[in-house]
Each structure stands twice: as structure tokens, then as C-alpha cells.
Amino acid sequence: MNELVPILGKELIKPIIDNFSKNFLPWIKQEKRSIFKNTVRCLPEKLEVHCIDIVNWSNKIPLMGFSNPRDTELFSTELEISSNINTRNTVISEEEFLNERTNSIIIGSPGSGKTTTIKRLIQKFFTNHDSNFAIPILVRLRSLKFESISEEVLDIFGIQPKYVKLEGSKPDIIKAFIGEEPIEVFLPKFLNYNKVLLFLDGLDEVRTEIQGEIFNEIESLGLKLNQARIVVSVRKSHFTKRANHFEYYHIRSLSKDRIIKISKKWLPRTYKAFLKELELKPYTDLANRPIFLTILLILYDKENSLPEEPNEVYEEMTFLVIRDWDEQRGIKRKSKYSGFGTRAKLRFLSEVAFALMYKLKSKSFNSKEIGNIYEKLHKKYSLPIEELHDVVSEIESHNGIIIELGYNKYEFSHLSIQEYLCARHILTLPFSKEVINYFHEYPEPLAIAICLSQAPNEWFANLIRNRNLVNRSKSSIRRLLERLLVEVPTFDKDHELGYTIVQIMFDTHGDEEAKYLILDFLKLLNTKESLVLVLRDYQFIQVVNNACTLSRLSHEASNLFVTHPAYGDIHLDYIKLLDSEGLIDITKIDKIPT
Incomplete structure (x- = not known):
């Protein structure tokens, strides 16, 4: 799978796009939609860009402690997906899940492998020609450009709605239309006819103020699908309301056998010593979460030992990554800014995570947003105001905790890492009414x-x-x-x-x-x-x-x-x-x- 993108570009992506385009054309004629002339012309290119983007995304897992993301196939394993949340009696494979036709919600705890499972499912779709669906579409909900799923999905196909103010509405109500049809009527017809498999990753990562609206839109859309399918991932703690016409799946905790299998994959020579030491730690039961186990494996690989207490694990990992980033690449150099050492960087990152979480209320950010945060913090860390780009690049090149999503779009490598850094900063603040507000917000x-x-x-x-x-x-x-x-x-x-x-x-x-x-x-x-x-x-x-x-x-x-x-x-x-x-x-x- 290392060369997945070049192979798919020649052998798999093109046939999928060609087949989709051929089906799309008669549908337009049938619907007499002349408004799609530009869409038809641009569709193959738009879909190719999206398919390459999601293949690239699904092929790599960003990990703290590594300069480059790791290969999904090599550094992950198939997790147990349970088809019944309460009794958890039935476990189905990724392939069986992919061949289901019903809308699905994948539920799991923080760091349980929800996003990694979505990545593995997308990979399997592209390497499995015998699919019930024509094309996969991915929307990462933490990075929504629009405030509706419908607009986000249609934008991928190059279909732009027109916005109409409803006459006599008070307050003013603006509705989106495709031609003469409301967008909520057009989209399910479009998805059904074209047999789209729509992945929505991270419902819990949608901005708090629009989470309810997005959930309702997903539920409403799901009720209208019969030839298309929606797959949503969400944290268990945000699963407070059942959606009609959706089946629920739960990602199980890692079994002992799977912990051994993953450990052997990461540490082929020392996995037995790692597992023996892990058994003696008070947090041995926490290793049933993929993210926690991965961090422990990285720590053991680099330090040949494990922290004593569970609350030291994330701290040891972040210190290690920031401190030793250059050394692990064989480059020993002093930070460009002498006062901006390991601890200062960690405090700075913690404040950035906090500002994003509670001030901007966002999980991802662009250069302007990080620049505004930098302007407020630079004096505190004795950093020159004109060196914004260099300082951000310095942090990224040192640690890899922040990753680049695409042009001018960044995020923390895992939401749990952002939450940990945010918590570190909260502990430095006086206990105030603001902290109480954070309890309600996040x-x-x-x-x-x-x-x-x-x-x-x-x-x-x-x-x-x-x-x-x-x-x-x-x-x-x-x-x-x-x-x-x-x-x-x-x-x-x-x-x-x-x-x-x-x-x-x-x-x-x-x-x-x-x-x-x-x-x-x-x-x-x-x-x-x-x-x-x-x-x-x-x-x-x-x-x-x-x-x-x-x-x-x-x-x-x-x-x-x-x-x-x-x-x-x-x-x-x-x-x-x-x-x-x-x-x-x-x-x-x-x-x-x-």
C-alpha cells in the first residue's frame, strides 16, 4: 500500500471516475438540468482531485515522534467492530461492514481508532472492485467550510447552490436551491442515483454551536437514501441521541491478543520485554486504547522504559517529541530562538491548543488564526512579532505535533493531544467563572x-x-x-x-x-x-x-x-x-x- 496513490491513479481512480461520469450524464438529461453544463465539464477533474486527496489521507497516519506520517497498512491493524452496542455479541470484519447497505454510525471512545478505521475502509473500497457503491466521498467534519453537510458535499462535485430569501419570512430566512429544487430535496436524489458512499468523520468535532443542526441534517438525509449510504464516526460521549434509519456499531477495546499483535508489529525484537514491563504498570488496562498503546510503544522504543504513572504518559511523550525531534533525525542544533526551548515550546503549544478550543472554538486553524494567537503570546515568550512564520515553522519542524492538512490548514495530529495540551494550560489558570463556562462548552x-x-x-x-x-x-x-x-x-x-x-x-x-x-x-x-x-x-x-x-x-x-x-x-x-x-x-x- 506504500505506492497506493500512483497505482490507484492509473488503475482504480480513473475507471471509478469514468464510470461515475457516464452515469451522471444521462441523469442530467433525464432531469433536464442545463444548469450543470459547467459541472459536467469540470466533474472528472474535481472527482480526481477528491479521490487522490482521500487516498492520500487514508494511506497515512500522523504520529507524534515521527517526521513523516506512518503507513496505515503497516502501522495499524483491523479493529473489532461490534454490530450491537449493548450486548456486543456480533463482531463483523471491515470488509463485511463495507458491504453493508444501511446508514451506519461508528461509535468509540477517544483514541479508540475511529478515524483509522475510516481510513482503512476507504483503502478497502479502492482496492475492492466488488462494491455496492460507485464512489466514496469523505467530509472531515472538524474542517467544514460550510455550515451544512449538503453544501459541503455538493462543493466536492463543483455544484454551487443559489441562495434565495423566502418572501415574508421574519426573521429573514435564506434557503439554498439547486435549480428550482431546495438543496435538501436535490441532494438525496443526487446521492441515490450516483450510488455515493458518504463518509462523515468526527461528528463530535463539529463546532459546538452547530452540532445539533448538523446531526439533524445527517438524520434527515439518511432517511431519504436507498441507493446511497452514510457512514459517520463519533465519540461515545457525544452519542446522546439516536438517529432514525441508522445502524450503530461500536469499536471494541483492544483484546490481549491484538495488543500483542500490534506490539510485535511495532517492536519485533523487544515486544516481549515491553509487554512484561507494561504488565507491572498501574495503567496496564489503559493500553486497550490504540492511541495510548501507540504512545507507549513509541516511548519504549525511544527510551527503553515506560513512565511510572498514567498521567505522566502524555507528558513524557510531548517532552520527548519536542526535545529529541532533531536528534532522532541525526541533526543536533540549538533552537533558532535561544529562549524558546523545550518547556517554552510546550507551554506555547498548550496555550495555542487552549485558544483554539475555547476562544476560537475550533479543532483546526489557518495562518491568520494562528497569527492572531501569536500576536497575543509573542511578548510572553520573548518572540519577535515579525517572525511569526519562522516560529510556527520552527515548532512544526521540531515536533510534528501540529500537522498540515492542506494549503493553509493545520491541526493537532490527534484531538486527544490537543485536549491534553489544553488541559495543561487550564491547570495554570486561576479557578474562575470562565473555567465553569468551559464545563458547559467542552x-x-x-x-x-x-x-x-x-x-x-x-x-x-x-x-x-x-x-x-x-x-x-x-x-x-x-x-x-x-x-x-x-x-x-x-x-x-x-x-x-x-x-x-x-x-x-x-x-x-x-x-x-x-x-x-x-x-x-x-x-x-x-x-x-x-x-x-x-x-x-x-x-x-x-x-x-x-x-x-x-x-x-x-x-x-x-x-x-x-x-x-x-x-x-x-x-x-x-x-x-x-x-x-x-x-x-x-x-x-x-x-x-x-
Whole structure:
């Protein structure tokens, strides 16, 4: 697959485009669409550019620590795709998934291999002539040019809508039309007739303010397809609403056999020693995530050892990559800017990640956007204002954490890396109302900040029980818990953690999805024990329909600037869990039937 693009350019891409163009022409005649004259002329070239672009994209995996992206076929493996999220009984192969006809949503945790799986599926499409579909189209949702999927897709084909203000509408409503048809009517007909396989990668990476609209548009489009198909990838934490006419698939965690297989592929000579050391680390269970395992493999390959604690893994990796980038290429030189060393670069990158995430609210950026950030930061790092381009190039050439998507478009090599760097910067800020706002906007970096903090219990309490957090969004709490379960913080046993857990139970009562997340959360170190500590401070008022009403007996204040949860309902299942593990005796709690 190393020479995939040249081969496909001659043998596969051209026939696919020719066949598509031949089918497209009679459709235009049938529809009497003279407006497509320019489209017909430009279509082969447009499609060739797009096909080459997605082949190039699918053929490489950008990895921290390497000057060039790695080959997808050589450095990845087929992951287990489960066709049922709840029971996870049926595993299908990539080839079987590709031959499905139904619209599909691929769900996975951060770093589980969703995007890599999309890349492998695209590769298989181009190397498998026996497909149900005529052509693959890819839209990377983190880099949308338009605010609708329809416009984004049609732009690939060179089809430009006209925009019409609807008469008498207040406020003004602008609608997009292709000829005389609304774009939402035209696009499904177009996709069906041309048998398009539409990949939408990273629904969770769409800008927060338009995520709901994009989801609704995808669902509406999916309902109208019968000869075309949509494949969407999304993080599990953002999967809060089911889409009609879509089947759901879950990327399973790596099994022990797959961990061995991947390790052997990366470290053919030392994989046994790597696996032996990994078994002794407290984060051995976290290696079931492809991104985490990959980082561990890179660290071991370069350092011949592994970090001691889980919160050191990303830090060790970023330090290593920035510090040793030139040395691994055999070039030993001092940074062009003497004061802009490894730690300064890491702080700078962390601020850039933070500014993109919470100020620009974006996962990718262009030269102008990074330039605006640089203008605000250059004095802090003693960097000359006129050296913007050189400094950005210096960072990129040193580390590869930032990769180039195309002309004047950049992003962090993986969203998890951007979130980690963002969390590093958040930990340097005072705990303010802005941090509370970040909880509502994008809670994942805050979960990582809790894990990186030297005082995770206090950081967690300050976030959830902060007096400024008036409205605790159930959605944000679910996303926070989901990410904490992935990152596995090292909590201490104390009252503050216990009260924070009670607060979350109060705030999410009645939310079944949150309940199961909390039950999983109570498997983390010292969580159940901390909960038991504070339940002694509560009176059980009543139990109705599996809901326990609790009222706090003590009025003693916390040493932190937070409130104690005073009154609320929690699900009886939490109490039953503590009882089943012998942490409390349910028979001695008044008001609870035994």
C-alpha cells in the first residue's frame, strides 16, 4: 500500500471516475438540468482531485515522534467492530461492514481508532472492485467550510447552490436551491442515483454551536437514501441521541491478543520485554486504547522504559517529541530562538491548543488564526512579532505535533493531544467563572485536567460543586464522566470526593445513561469508599420508585470554596451496589425496604 496513490491513479481512480461520469450524464438529461453544463465539464477533474486527496489521507497516519506520517497498512491493524452496542455479541470484519447497505454510525471512545478505521475502509473500497457503491466521498467534519453537510458535499462535485430569501419570512430566512429544487430535496436524489458512499468523520468535532443542526441534517438525509449510504464516526460521549434509519456499531477495546499483535508489529525484537514491563504498570488496562498503546510503544522504543504513572504518559511523550525531534533525525542544533526551548515550546503549544478550543472554538486553524494567537503570546515568550512564520515553522519542524492538512490548514495530529495540551494550560489558570463556562462548552479537557492535577479530589470538587456552577448540564456531566472513565484518575479516599459524587447523583437523577456511567465510575479507586464516608452525614427520608431521598444532617462547611449537596434523590441501585460489596448494611438503613 506504500505506492497506493500512483497505482490507484492509473488503475482504480480513473475507471471509478469514468464510470461515475457516464452515469451522471444521462441523469442530467433525464432531469433536464442545463444548469450543470459547467459541472459536467469540470466533474472528472474535481472527482480526481477528491479521490487522490482521500487516498492520500487514508494511506497515512500522523504520529507524534515521527517526521513523516506512518503507513496505515503497516502501522495499524483491523479493529473489532461490534454490530450491537449493548450486548456486543456480533463482531463483523471491515470488509463485511463495507458491504453493508444501511446508514451506519461508528461509535468509540477517544483514541479508540475511529478515524483509522475510516481510513482503512476507504483503502478497502479502492482496492475492492466488488462494491455496492460507485464512489466514496469523505467530509472531515472538524474542517467544514460550510455550515451544512449538503453544501459541503455538493462543493466536492463543483455544484454551487443559489441562495434565495423566502418572501415574508421574519426573521429573514435564506434557503439554498439547486435549480428550482431546495438543496435538501436535490441532494438525496443526487446521492441515490450516483450510488455515493458518504463518509462523515468526527461528528463530535463539529463546532459546538452547530452540532445539533448538523446531526439533524445527517438524520434527515439518511432517511431519504436507498441507493446511497452514510457512514459517520463519533465519540461515545457525544452519542446522546439516536438517529432514525441508522445502524450503530461500536469499536471494541483492544483484546490481549491484538495488543500483542500490534506490539510485535511495532517492536519485533523487544515486544516481549515491553509487554512484561507494561504488565507491572498501574495503567496496564489503559493500553486497550490504540492511541495510548501507540504512545507507549513509541516511548519504549525511544527510551527503553515506560513512565511510572498514567498521567505522566502524555507528558513524557510531548517532552520527548519536542526535545529529541532533531536528534532522532541525526541533526543536533540549538533552537533558532535561544529562549524558546523545550518547556517554552510546550507551554506555547498548550496555550495555542487552549485558544483554539475555547476562544476560537475550533479543532483546526489557518495562518491568520494562528497569527492572531501569536500576536497575543509573542511578548510572553520573548518572540519577535515579525517572525511569526519562522516560529510556527520552527515548532512544526521540531515536533510534528501540529500537522498540515492542506494549503493553509493545520491541526493537532490527534484531538486527544490537543485536549491534553489544553488541559495543561487550564491547570495554570486561576479557578474562575470562565473555567465553569468551559464545563458547559467542552468538558473533556477539564476531565484530563482533573487527572493531571496534583490534587484531583479538590479539582473535581471545585468544578462540580463550585458556587458559580448554577446549572449543571446533564450532558456535560455525562461527557465529563465518560472521559474520566477513559483517563482513570488516581483519587484519594476523602469526604470531598464523596460529596462530589453525591452532587453528581443528585444532578443526574432520572437520567438512565448517567446512572450506568456513575455505576462504572464507582469502580475507580477510592470512589465507593469516599461515598460511604459521606452517606453517614445524610438521613434517608423516603424511598419511592427506586429513588432514595437524602437530606444532609450536618451544616459544617467545606474547607474549599464549594457547597455541600444538601437535599436530593439518588437511585437505589447505588445503595445496592455498596451493600453487595459489604461497604454498608442496607438492612440497617431506615426507610429502605430489604
